[in-house]
Amino acid sequence: MQISVIIPTYNRAQILRKTLRGYAEQLGDHQICEVLVVDDGSKDHTASVVGEWSNSPVLNVRYLRQENRGLAAARNHAIRESKGDLLLFGDDDIIPSNKMVAEHLAWHRKHPQANVGIVGLVNWAAEMNATPFMAWSGLYGPQFNFGCFKEAEELDFWYGYFCNTSV
Secondary structure (H helix, E strand, O other): OOEEEEEEEOOOHHHHHHHHHHHHOOOOOOOEEEEEEEEEOOOOOHHHHHHOOOOOOOOOEEEEEEOOOOHHHHHHHHHHHOOOOEEEEEOOOOOOOOOHHHHHHHHHHHOOOOOOOEEOOOOOOHHHOOOHHHHHHHHOOOOOOHHHOOOOOOOOHHHOOOOEEEO
16 A cells, blocks of 8 residues: 655744654655645745755655645645555644554554544654643643544544544
8 A cells, every 4th residue: 555645834844844854764664655745825945845855765755835725725735636545644743753654554454444544643742841731632632632532443533633644
């Protein structure tokens, strides 16, 4: 299975650089065929950050630009352009662990049905110095509610957070 990683972005060039590095450092059987970065009308140096990957032998990064129309429009743009069998939705501020893509693929191999999506846990980066409220919000609060999920539990579409979801 080949996977297309979709990353919408808007004026977050510095963190996007770390995010792309995280995808380049994936271990295991990750089979990333492309990373689609959709620039939603950024005014910073996003294009040059993505351009740093233009000749990379490790990661095929494609830069797509659109006028500022929001996250949904950016994701839809990338979906239309994607070539992979699976789509992994990331965000420009989600720095993947080095096994994230392989884990998504492993779950899809276990559950190959077309109607299955995988939602992965998102932890606060250490440099964020998450407060107790931030930690609670991500695990049990309104932000993600990961602490209430059970492994392999069927969830409805409300839990398709996009920041670490594959379909």
